[in-house]
Amino acid sequence: MSGRRGRDKYHTHVEPKLLLIEAWARDGLTEEQTAAKLGVAYSTFRTYKDKYPALLAALKRGQEVADVEVENALFKRAVGYQYDEVTRESEKAIDPETGQIVTVMVETKRVTKEVQPETAAAIFWLKNRRPDKWRDKQEIGHSGSVEVNNPLQGLTTDELKKLIRDG
Structure with a gap:
């Protein structure tokens, strides 16, 4: 049920x-x-x-x-982008169908404005869309060998302790 x-x-x-x-x-x-x-x-x-x-x-x-x-x-x-800012003002006009006076909104001014690019948005976009190039932590690979000259290499523990004591 x-x-x-x-x-x-x-x-x-x-x-x-x-x-x-x-x-x-x-x-x-x-x-x-x-x-x-x-x-x-x-x-x-x-x-x-x-x-x-x-x-x-x-x-x-x-x-x-x-x-x-x-x-x-x-x-x-x-x-960044551009947009038009439009100003409208009311005006009286005669309605052609009825012949009556009506109020209409008429565009009186149009200005194209520009919004500058925002750095934070660009960084966010790039880190998410191109993480291989824009992540904070870069992975760096290494191939080959690293030679280290260690003068203490091969000494026993007792020999190392003696060196520390004798300073």
């Missing part, structure tokens, strides 16, 4: 909200928070993810979109 209730709850509480679930994932809600918003237990929600591919797909799509948006924003901060 409980299996039937669970299936019914998926079809009544979850399936109709797949698009909303995708949006919640995009907005950064955890699966626990999503389950709570849907009115199902988190353990049940996890079962639904395994049982219903449409739910898993909605979660993945939402998370993917959010990840891409953040990656794009980080990249823009790392390399």
